[in-house]
Amino acid sequence: MLATSPAFKQNAAHAMADAGLQKALARTRPQFPAKRAAAVANLPEFEQLREIGKQIKNHTLTNLDFYLETFAANVERAGGHVHWCSTADDARAAVLNICQQAGARTVTKGKSMISEELGINQHLEAHDITPVETDLGEYILQLRDEPPSHIIAPAFHLNREDWEASFRKSHTDLPADRVFHERRDILTEARTRLREKFLAADVGITGANFLIAETGTSVIVTNEGNGDLTQTLPRVHIVLASIEKTVPTLEDTISLLRLLARSATGQDFSVYTTFSTGPRRADDVDGPAEYHVILLDNGRSAMMGTEFQDMLRCIRCAACLNHCPVYSTVGGHSYGWVYPGPMGSVLTPALIGVDQSALLPNASTFCGKCESVCPMKIPLPGMMRHWREKEFERHLTPATVRSGLAVWAWFARRPAVYRLATRAGMWTLGLLGRKKGKFTKLPLAGGWTEGRDLPAPEGETFFARYAREQRAGRA
Amino acid sequence: MSKEQILGAIRRGLRRGPLPEDQAMALRARLAAHPRHLIPARSRLPRPDQILLFVRNLEKEFATVARVPEADAVPGVVADYLAAQNLPPSFAMAPHPELQALPWDSRPLLTRREGRAEASDQVTVQHGYAGIAETGTLMLPGGPRRPTTLNLLSETEIVVLRASRVVGAYEEAFDLLRAELVPAGGMLPRNVMLVTGPSRSADIESTLELGAHGPRRLHVVLIDDDSAALA
Ligand code: SF4
Numbered sequence: 001m002l003a004t005s006p007a008f009k010q011n012a013a014h015a016m017a018d019a020g021l022q023k024a025l026a027r028t029r030p031q032f033p034a035k036r037a038a039a040v041a042n043l044p045e046f047e048q049l050r051e052i053g054k055q056i057k058n059h060t061l062t063n064l065d066f067y068l069e070t071f072a073a074n075v076e077r078a079g080g081h082v083h084w085c086s087t088a089d090d091a092r093a094a095v096l097n098i099c100q101q102a103g104a105r106t107v108t109k110g111k112s113m114i115s116e117e118l119g120i121n122q123h124l125e126a127h128d129i130t131p132v133e134t135d136l137g138e139y140i141l142q143l144r145d146e147p148p149s150h151i152i153a154p155a156f157h158l159n160r161e162d163w164e165a166s167f168r169k170s171h172t173d174l175p176a177d178r179v180f181h182e183r184r185d186i187l188t189e190a191r192t193r194l195r196e197k198f199l200a201a202d203v204g205i206t207g208a209n210f211l212i213a214e215t216g217t218s219v220i221v222t223n224e225g226n227g228d229l230t231q232t233l234p235r236v237h238i239v240l241a242s243i244e245k246t247v248p249t250l251e252d253t254i255s256l257l258r259l260l261a262r263s264a265t266g267q268d269f270s271v272y273t274t275f276s277t278g279p280r281r282a283d284d285v286d287g288p289a290e291y292h293v294i295l296l297d298n299g300r301s302a303m304m305g306t307e308f309q310d311m312l313r314c315i316r317c318a319a320c321l322n323h324c325p326v327y328s329t330v331g332g333h334s335y336g337w338v339y340p341g342p343m344g345s346v347l348t349p350a351l352i353g354v355d356q357s358a359l360l361p362n363a364s365t366f367c368g369k370c371e372s373v374c375p376m377k378i379p380l381p382g383m384m385r386h387w388r389e390k391e392f393e394r395h396l397t398p399a400t401v402r403s404g405l406a407v408w409a410w411f412a413r414r415p416a417v418y419r420l421a422t423r424a425g426m427w428t429l430g431l432l433g434r435k436k437g438k439f440t441k442l443p444l445a446g447g448w449t450e451g452r453d454l455p456a457p458e459g460e461t462f463f464a465r466y467a468r469e470q471r472a473g474r475a
Numbered sequence: 476m477s478k479e480q481i482l483g484a485i486r487r488g489l490r491r492g493p494l495p496e497d498q499a500m501a502l503r504a505r506l507a508a509h510p511r512h513l514i515p516a517r518s519r520l521p522r523p524d525q526i527l528l529f530v531r532n533l534e535k536e537f538a539t540v541a542r543v544p545e546a547d548a549v550p551g552v553v554a555d556y557l558a559a560q561n562l563p564p565s566f567a568m569a570p571h572p573e574l575q576a577l578p579w580d581s582r583p584l585l586t587r588r589e590g591r592a593e594a595s596d597q598v599t600v601q602h603g604y605a606g607i608a609e610t611g612t613l614m615l616p617g618g619p620r621r622p623t624t625l626n627l628l629s630e631t632e633i634v635v636l637r638a639s640r641v642v643g644a645y646e647e648a649f650d651l652l653r654a655e656l657v658p659a660g661g662m663l664p665r666n667v668m669l670v671t672g673p674s675r676s677a678d679i680e681s682t683l684e685l686g687a688h689g690p691r692r693l694h695v696v697l698i699d700d701d702s703a704a705l706a
Contacts, residue, residue, distance in 0.1 A: 028681045045515045052512045065482045066494050066502055072478075078662040084478035136687060137678035155678055163679055183679045191688060198688075199594055214506045215663050225627055225674040225689025232623050232666065243481065248502075249509035254645045258515070268532070269610040271674060272689070275667040283619045285591045287665045297481045304488025 003352050005336035008359040012330040021331050024157045032322035035266025036373065043262065053259050054377045056252045057313035064304070067213040067246045068295070074216025078278025080291035091296050092123045095205070095238060098292050099129050102236045104202035110220060110227035111135035112207030113151055113316065114240040114296055116338045117351070120205065131205075132197045134226040136190055143170045149332030151339065152264050152318045157331055160186070194226070204230035204288070208241035209315065210256065211293070214249040216277055218293060221260060223271045231276060237288040239276070242296045244312035256315060259375035263317040299351040307386045311346050313376040318343075320370035320380060326363050335360060342370035342380040349387050354394070361387035511646050518609040518643030522703045525608045529641050530697070532611025536672030537685060538693040542638075546698050547578050549635055554582040556694055557598065562631060567592045571602035571620040574635060591622035592629060599629040603636030603695070605648040610671055613695070614648045616656055617666035626668055632690040634670075639701035645669070 004011060015021055040046045060067055072082040083098075085091035095118075099107060107124060109115060109131055121131040121142070133142040137155035141148055143166045148154030163186050168176065171193060180186050206227050208218040218239045220227045231237045247253050261267040280287030303309055321327045321341030332340035337357065339347045345360040354361075361384040370380045486492055494502070520528060530540050541552050557564050565586040568574055579585060592599050602621050605614040613634055617623035626632060642648050656664055674689030685691050699705060 024680075031681055043515060043517070045513055048513055049515075056512075062489065063494065063498075063502055065485045065489075066499060068482070068485075070506070074662075084481055086477045086480045090477055134688065135678070136676045140678075153678065153681065156681055158680075160680055183682055183684055186679055187676065187684050187687065191686070194688065195594065214509060217663060223674070224676045224678075224687035226687070228623070228627050228668065229688055232627060243485075248506060250649050251509050251511050251646060254649070255512040257645070265677070267671075268536075269612055269669070269671045271536075271671050273612075273669040273671075275663060275669075277663040277665055277667075280665050281618075284617065284665060285619055285622045286624045287617060291665075295481070297477075297484070301481055301484035301488060304485050305490060306488070309488070 003337040003348075003356050005348060005352070005357040005360055008334060008336055008363060011334035011336055012363075015330040015334045018331075020159055020162065021157050023159060025328060025331060028153070028156050028322075029328045032266065032318075036263060036319060036322070037266075039262040039266040039268060042268070043258070046259075046262070049255060049258055050375055050377055053256050053315075053375055054313060056247065056255060057376060060246055060248060060252075061244070061304070061309060061312055064243065064246065067248055068243060070213040071211050071216055071246055072293075072295070074213065075278065075291070075293055076216075078216050078291075080216065080278040080293060082293045082295055084295050084297075086297045088118050088296075088298050091118050091240070091294050091298070092120065094292075094294055095120055095240070096123060096127055096129075098236065098238055098290075099124065099203050100127070102203050102290070104129055104236070106130045106132060106197065106201045107203045107205055108132050108134050108197055108201040108230045108234065109138070110204070110206035110222065110230040111138050111154070112205065112240050113148075113338055114207055114242055114294075115205065116148060117298065118240070118296070120240070132194070132201070134194050134197065134230055135222070136187070136224060136226070139190060139194065140166055143167075147333065147338070149340065150318060150321060151316055151341075151343075157333070198229045198233050201230075201234045203236040203238060204232075204234040205238045205240060206231050208239050208245050208293075209260065210247050210253050211241055211245045211295075212247055212250060212253055212275075215275075217250075217275045219253060219273065219275050221257070221270045221273050223265070223267075225272055228272055228274055231274075232287055235288055236290040237276070237279070237292070239291075239293045240296065241293060242298065243300055244314075260315055260317055263315075263319040263373070263375040303350050308346065308350050308383055310378050311343070311350065311383060313378055314343055314347070315376060316343075317375055319373040319375065320378075323369045323373045325365055325367060325369070330363075335363070342384070343378075346378075346380055346383045346387070354387060354391050358391045361385075361391070514644045514646060515609065518607075520608075520643065522701065523705060525643055526638055526641055526697075526701075526704045529606050529608035529611055532608065533672070533695055534611075536611050537675070538611065538672050538695055540695045540697055542697045542699055544699050546573075546576075546637075546700070547581075549577050549696055549698065550579050550582045550585060552696055553600065553633060554585050556633065557585075557631075560631065560692070562598055566598035566600050566633070567596040567625060567629070568600040569602045569621050569625055573637075574600065574602050577635075592624040592627070594628055596629045598631045598633065599625040599690075600633045600635065601625045603634040603640065605651055606636050606641035606695075606697075607645055607648050607669070608641055608643050609645065612645070612669050612671045614652065615668045615670055616652060616664045617668070618656075618664050623666045623668065626670060627689050629690055630686065631692040631694065632673075633694045633696060635696045635698070637698045637700045638704045641697075641701075641704070 083094040149157045210219040261270045279291040327341040348357045568587045570589040673693040676687035
């Protein structure tokens with residue numbers, strides 16, 4: 001995926017002026033935190049489990065080479081194949097090769113952030129293979145040629161009108177005057193349409209929430225069941241997973257699962273948590289005949305042993321996005337690459353280079369909320385500070401930012417004043433700013449915009465640019 | 476080679492070479508022992524309360540439950556449920572001996588086909604391997620007697636489960652799985668599903684709708700075969 005992270009400021013300004021997005025944000029802003037809080041309150045051991053989760057992942061990372069080799073050996077013992085891929089190019093080539101070997105014409109896909117990272121869809125399309133996203137949110141984004149704006153609720157930024165308009169535009173074989181009385185009707189139309197795709201697909205591609213070394217198993221977690229249909233019906237199942245998804249045992253996985261859904265959607269457990277080990281057995285009556293795991297590095301191993309190693313504990317629950325005042329104001333697209341919000345502000349510079357994403361670690365009020373809700377206790381604000389220091393050292397920062405940092409530092413040493421200043425701006429400045437041609441204050445990022453003006457969007461929008469670049473084949 | 480490249484980069488980051496043999500042995504011992512971590516207290520209950528917790532959690536997750544005193548009552552409960560839901564009295568059923576042994580002939584209007592599910596199946600009947608009280612979760616390992624597609628393709632899935640197979644925590648269900656379905660030195664079944672309620676999505680305006688891609692209804696018929704579980 002092409003990064004528009006260097007244009008974070010323009011993206012953010014555009015986002016704050018986007019009435020549809022602001023409506024969606026207003027709807028979701030209170031929802032996720034309330035649900036998580038209720039789920040956590042219901043499990044008195046939650047804090048202890050966070051510490052356990054952190055230790056499990058730290059243990060795994062300290063021995064990552066061992067556990068990866070064990071995982072791969074067990075996948076092969078179960079009759080599956082592991083494809084070690086250092087780079088995005090390696091992974092794209094491996095996926096394409098498997099699809100071509102299978103003679104695939106259509107490929108169904110479960111939700112996978114790695115797929116976004118790799119731009120798998122564009123790569124397959126360029127080789128005359130049709131990818132079909134089957135997660136409801138990912139499906140509409142594919143119809144609209146938009147990237148996800150959230151790592152677990154990819155289309156939360158859309159409103160009902162957008163769904164209806166996109167379905168009318170894309171499902172042209174259905175009566176144009178059909179009425180969508182309620183959300184259920186939208187869902188039913190998608191269910192019917194995608195059911196045909198599930199049945200026709202030659203290959204199914206899913207992500208993985210965990211890779212279990214002990215058993216050579218990949219785990220997916222969904223609520224819709226699309227991931228299960230994707231990995232059960234076609235003849236070939238491909239798993240896209242990055243190396244840090246590894247965990248030693250089933251018991252370790254269970255402990256992390258107790259944290260995942262509660263932190264993500266506020267459910268006690270997701271509807272479908274599915275463990276896949278190798279291809280179907282000789283006497284099985286369903287399941288894929290081939291099972292492949294793409295093990296992707298793409299910059300992660302370089303984080304080992306650095307101040308960013310802790311980021312590899314991330315289980316992609318999105319709690320840090322859902323509780324972030326900046327994310328809740330500008331949405332996910334502003335961040336300009338696959339991973340938005342606090343976790344993205346740490347991960348993106350590591351994966352695509354700080355020169356491409358220098359502004360992201362600044363997109364923070366340093367309120368500390370992300371770290372306080374992170375089930376893996378990742379010190380996100382601290383790592384964002386590390387990036388800022390690195391960027392400062394490298395003089396990648398414009399002079400205005402360097403002087404702005406002094407202002408930020410003043411605030412940062414006075415947390416109470418800082419919180420007050422940022423909180424006061426939270427709900428009002430977006431509205432005020434929209435009336436002017438420029439934003440003198442970015443809501444919630446007081447320290448960040450202090451002393452600088454944010455130009456109102458000009459020229460091409462993020463979406464227009466995204467669509468154009470995708471068409472030009474730059475993935 | 477990508478593999479050597481990746482492992483080499485990880486080791487460089489960790490400032491060491493391949494793990495020394497004694498450390499590798501300790502890790503292999505940890506894998507073999509697969510120690511449990513903290514198990515939340517919520518499921519550590521007397522047997523009757525554990526079953527009640529299971530039922531309460533199923534209902535909280537939008538599943539429905541019918542408790543029957545004995546296996547012979549299952550066909551009647553299934554027939555009544557289908558009639559009440561205005562569903563046709565026919566279904567695809569898991570070819571599991573426990574399901575096959577049920578007195579289906581007592582309800583002659585019910586028709587069934589055994590095997591995997593097809594896209595045209597409106598109703599499927601699955602054999603429940605284990606229930607997990609902690610979150611009202613069903614453990615459904617795939618295999619010739621419990622095809623995975625039965626959990627996915629129908630609009631309505633009915634799971635028949637014996638109360639004696641309800642455990643408190645996930646760990647206990649995986650213990651059963653390891654002991655019963657994983658041959659020594661062997662592998663897990665290709666597919667082990669943990670199912671908690673019917674399929675759903677909140678992708679449209681962050682509002683929950685049931686029945687996204689999998690079953691819209693999940694009905695659990697719980698056979699009270701565990702005298703200790705009866706209060
Ligand atoms: S950084 Fe923490 S809170 Fe954010 S997605 Fe990762 S695990 Fe969740």
